[in-house]
Amino acid sequence: MNAHTQEVTRLPSLAGGGNVMAIVPQTFEETFRVAKAVYLGGLAPSALIGKLEGDAAISAVTVAIMSGAELGLKPMVALRSFTVINGKPALYGDGLINVVRQSGKVAYLRTGCETRDGQMVGWCEAKRNDTDEDKRVEFSQEDAIRAGLWQTEAVITKWNKWDKKNEQKPNDSPWWRFPQRMLAWRAAGYCLRELFGDVLGGIRDEFEAREIADAEDMRDITPRQPPAPPMPPAPPSPTVEDANVVDVTAEEQPAEEQIDTAAFFEELEEALSGAMDEATVEEIWTALDPEGTFDGDDLNLDIAHKIKARRLAQINPVNGG
Incomplete structure (x- = not known):
């Protein structure tokens, strides 16, 4: 028997069978370690971490795992079920259904979409097996239209901030692609x-959470135009002597340049969403110069400062909060 054969015979035999069990962290430190492994391994969902990097991205993964643990989800299942919107965890539509099914409190749970009088109607009906309560909720095409969610155009206009112009783009809204x-998920x-x-502990589904976040953003940054200055008093009627005098000092003033505050x-x-530290935030702030852009316009300057403060808070929640 040669040396190679002897080496092979010393290898332990492989055992078969056994149950596969998920690694479930029990402390915050263990959760952070799992989140770091997920992030460094490239397994963190892009919808979860967005443009975050480093510890900020790991923290987002940690929050998703912790939120899932509170609902009975294993770490990797939680990452497939959760997203984070404006710093708040939310469940995807299928994740919401998954959490409820795993609770053991469901007698039945059904969803679907049907057409009535030419209109689509999504529905969900479920029943608890512990209290015998049941419920059916419908969310119709008309409801979606009234809520401003319904999409009917295959091509929409989007603002290109780099070229400073509107462009026609394919409509990528899920309300257009998967109505x-x-x-059904909204129902x-x-x-x-x-x-x-x-069972859900106040967790919202992704779509409702995103709509709430969009509404909050619009309320925070909608440009507020300052009130128009009072009109100057009318000049006195000219006398006969004044009519013979030519005013050679008055010059025609150019019209004040209008600023597109919404685009700004x-x-x-x-631009600030790509900043990962305070120094970069300050560089972007200086380059775009809101102070000079809104010189004398305290209302819109205050909005710009709020946008900056919100990004700083996202970068450093402890100091920014």
Whole structure:
């Protein structure tokens, strides 16, 4: 028997069978270690971490794992089920259904979408097996239209902040691509949060959370135009002597340049979203110069400062909060 054969025979035999068990962290430190491994391994969902990097991205993964643990989800299942919107965890539509099903409190849970009188209607019906409560909720195409969610155009106009112009782009909204699924998931979100509120613990579905975040952003940064200055008093009627005098000192003043405040704020927020530290935030702030742009316009300057403060808070929650 040669040396190679002897070496092979010393290897332990492989054992088969056994149950596969998930690694479930028990402390914050263990959770952070798992989140770091997920991030460094490139397994963190891009929808979860967005443009975050380093410890900020690891923290986002940690929050998702912790939020999932509170609902009984294993770490990797939580990462597939959760997203973070404006710093708040939210469940995808299928994640919401998954959490409720795993609770063991479901007698039945059904979702779907049907057509009535030419209109699509999404629905969800469920029943608890511990209290025998049941519920059916519908969310129709008309509801989506009234809420400003419905999409009917294959091509939409989007602002190109780099070229400073509007461009025609394919509509990538899920309400355009998957209207039936969106109607059913919206119905499920309302139905399950009402019937299984104890199971979900106040967690919203992704779509409702995103709409709330968009509404909050619009309220925070919608440009507020300052009131128009009072009109100057009318000049006195000229006398006969004045009519013979030519005013050679008055010059025609050019019209004041109008600032597209909405486009400016969009550009500022987009630029700051790529900043990962306070120094970069200050560089972008200096380059775009909101102080000079809104010199004398305290209302819109205050909005610009709020956008900056919000980004700083996202970068450093302890100091920014």
